[in-house]
Amino acid sequence: MRLVIRSVYNNNSVLVEIGEKKQAIISGKGIGFRKRPGDTISATSANNILYLEDDRIKKHFATLLKDVPIDIVVTAFKAIDMAKHTYHYSVLNYIYVTLTDHIFQMYKHLMNGKYQPSMVPDIHERYPTEYAIGKAVLRMINQNLNVHFPDAEIKNIALHFINAKGVDPEQVPTDNLSSSVNRIVKQVFEAYDIKRNLTNQNYFDRLMIHLQYLVERVQTKSLDDHTLNRNIEQDFRRLYPKSYEISGKICDQLESSLRISLNENERVYFIIHIQRLIQENENTNA
Known part of the structure; x- marks a missing residue:
């Protein structure tokens, strides 16, 4: 079977088209060497295939x-x-x-x-x-x-x-929802002098992605219904007091402004994201 190359990432990885509107990442030693979009390769040349x-x-x-x-x-x-x-x-x-x-x-x-x-x-x-x-x-x-x-x-x-x-869910977060969430987080972060920069941008963007999907899950009633061990929350509060405080304020404002209800699990997840973010921020300012 011959596969049509759509993109060449490096000598060992390419994006190919498989059938109608289906794509996959094919990897194998030398599979992309001197190849261009539009060229074909044999499926037998691949060591690994990752379907998108x-x-x-x-x-x-x-x-x-x-x-x-x-x-x-x-x-x-x-x-x-x-x-x-x-x-x-x-x-x-x-x-x-x-x-x-x-x-x-x-x-x-x-x-x-x-x-x-x-x-x-x-x-x-x-x-x-x-x-x-x-x-x-x-x-x-x-x-x-x-x-x-x-x-x-x-x-x-x-x-x-x-x-x-x-x-x-099939629908993606709406622009209005994204704007509301971004505004709430920005307000809380400004109070703690937390800013997005080159050092912490990955953690900052990861937190924002989490926020968008979190609210979407609340709206579709698909929140994690497992209960975390109470000791985990207590440990986080002791180990990361600042992150605990910031996450609490963000959660409280999200609940109040968007009229949603967050369980304790979600609050713990916020602590993890925020701790990594402010740790990078503090390292930058050190």
């Missing part, structure tokens, strides 16, 4: 490629697809952005000798499936990227899947 299942995923992939190396994007996307199919785990599509960015940031820290395991409490007893997914994903990351992240990274990956659990 819908328009949102295609858009996420194209956006991420502007800043993230192709091998990291492909690894993250394949890991998410593995979780979907092997563990029958449904996730919102924004995890393609958040998990990819997380892996990229951790990879850069590891390569620069600045990697430090996070202080996220242990969650394997409360979330055995997500922890198992995190363990399998970490194995894929270490193998595909030829790195060695410690097992402490499993719980961080697991949290991404806990956070993104759900089924995407």
